Amino acid sequence: MTIHSREFRSAAILGTPSDIRIDSLFDGCAGQPATLFAAGSEIYAQGEKAGDLYLIEFGAVRVYRLLADGRRQISSFHLAGEVFGFEAGGTHHFFAEAIGATGIRVIRAGHGADRSRELLPLVLQGLVKAQEHLLVLGRQQAAERVAAFLLDMAARQGDLEEFDLPMSRGDVADYLGLTIETVSRVFSRMKDKGIVRLPSLRRVRILKWDTLRAMSE
Amino acid sequence: MTIHSREFRSAAILGTPSDIRIDSLFDGCAGQPATLFAAGSEIYAQGEKAGDLYLIEFGAVRVYRLLADGRRQISSFHLAGEVFGFEAGGTHHFFAEAIGATGIRVIRAGHGADRSRELLPLVLQGLVKAQEHLLVLGRQQAAERVAAFLLDMAARQGDLEEFDLPMSRGDVADYLGLTIETVSRVFSRMKDKGIVRLPSLRRVRILKWDTLRAMSE
DNA sequence: CGGCTCCTTGAGGACAGTCAATCGGGGTGG
DNA sequence: CCACCCCGATTGACTGTCCTCAAGGAGCCG
Structure with missing residues (x-):
């Protein structure tokens, strides 16, 4: 089911998040x-x-x-x-x-x-x-896991206020050792508390960085 | 509180569990x-x-x-x-x-x-x-985690039927993302079911390998 | 033998999972 | 352009596993 397109020419590399030279x-x-x-x-x-x-x-x-x-x-x-x-x-x-x-x-x-x-x-x-x-998986609770995840995703996209979540809720859940429902509930709760905005399903804007950082401990 | 003894002469290296040469x-x-x-x-x-x-x-x-x-x-x-x-x-x-x-x-x-x-x-x-x-931490239940842990410890000590657990229950718990009490309960249940014997607190004898392997999936 | 630490066991509660119904938004076709 | 459809996401009610709190037991040291 893999589609390989040899025609496709690369976009520019967007830069490495680490300072390691590759x-x-x-x-x-x-x-x-x-x-x-x-x-x-x-x-x-x-x-x-x-x-x-x-x-x-x-x-x-x-x-x-x-x-x-x-x-x-x-x-x-x-x-x-x-x-x-x-x-x-x-x-x-x-x-x-x-x-x-x-x-x-x-x-x-x-x-x-x-x-x-x-x-x-x-x-x-x-x-x-x-x-x-x-x-994260061994010792943090659901809300802490999601907070750590959002901060990591933000950091890897240049710490922009708003950034993409390329993956589905199911993917996030399977990364954080939770269920889709729990991830969804935590997102909703964060939105209700004004910690984040969710302009679309795959997009996040962080409003309260300090709150998120405190949550992820 | 660290004690360094420069006098101490090494025992023989007991062998590497992997086949990587060091x-x-x-x-x-x-x-x-x-x-x-x-x-x-x-x-x-x-x-x-x-x-x-x-x-x-x-x-x-x-x-x-x-x-x-x-x-x-x-x-x-x-x-x-x-x-x-x-x-x-x-x-x-x-x-x-x-x-x-x-x-x-x-x-x-x-x-x-x-x-x-x-x-x-x-x-x-x-x-x-x-x-x-x-x-293990993200997707397995308590009994599955302990089973995987015991099999790993056994494999690293030559797959002997009986082997040492050098660490406390608390260490095991903090490795498996559980509490001391849960680890203790799982051990007791495995003992009751005849899956393992516990000759002493820091020693384990595996009786039913297949059951353990099935548990760890 | 006493006291300490670690471990075990029990009872109750909380957090996340399961099951199920509804919502919503992106894409397609009319 | 709009309506429909479908999949993913959300929300709610309930359940279960594991955690918390607490008491008692076992081994090990001096």
Whole structure:
């Protein structure tokens, strides 16, 4: 069900949220066309052979894992300018899907050169983020989780007052370890209290930053 | 309150649970004495300058983070033979403490040589483990979490029928995002059902592996 | 043997989940 | 351009799992 468009030419990279430089990773693949993934299409699956990395040019990606009965945990979202696809042991332990229409540049593995030096800081940052998210899932209540999530999304889009939520309520729920209904209720409550405005389903404007920060502890 | 014993000579490394070779990391510090950390003593703290790595020779370590009101999430336990201390941005984002009396060999940073190549597989494995733990915290119930935890502890001690739990019930609770009482109740229920035996507070014998595996899904 | 800490067990309550009905908005077709 | 449709989101009522509070028990040290 994956749609690949070799025709699609990349938009400008919107800038990396971190200060880690990734430019050098693309020495060997400059000028390569990006691939377009349609909404919901699979980028890689658990069990597949891993090695390549993926740079998002526009759109967003969810990386997740499933339990046997279908319960899903999204371990991370990735936005424009971010790199994902790191794996251990040469095998993917997770699934990756485009959330909306997403342009991705593939960084092929084994270009000869050893990329450890450039990759290590990126992977370390991913490790810290995952471990910080453990605190959210293990010890925070629903409202605290949503507050932390909104602040993270805002920070990754330049701390603008208003920003996009590329993902559905269901995706947010599966990222925060909650249900759709609980996420929806927390959003509504935040709106009622004047903490946020919700101009549309996929858009948020933060009105009370300090309140949100206090909520996320 | 930290006790460092420069006199202490290391016991044999008990073997790495993974198949990743770490020998080469110690080229520059072979023969260095290990340091003894007393039970509960701090190895490093959040906010401290990072860079060194730590190899456990015996004992166990908890790595955790705190919320403002004292809620604690243990992001990982580390046993004999394992390396920890990876950080991003040169600063520790977590606390590390010895659980019981623990012998640790410090791998000093900046020995000149670039360690990226050896480190990357270790960090990648840590990332996968953290992300897998997200699924446990986000989507599994209490009994499933405990089952997954026991299987993990068993696997890291050679899949022996009977093995040590170096940490307290409180540590287990803070690792699994539960309370002491819930962990205790799940243990008791598993004992009642003949799934495990608990020869002592810090020791477990798994009787029904398949049941545990089915529980952890 | 006493006292301490950690663990266990019980009773009751709260937060989030489940089930179900309704709302709303973006897209399509008339 | 408007009406309809459909999927996602919202809201409400109720349930259940886990947390909180509290008391009692077990192991381990001096």
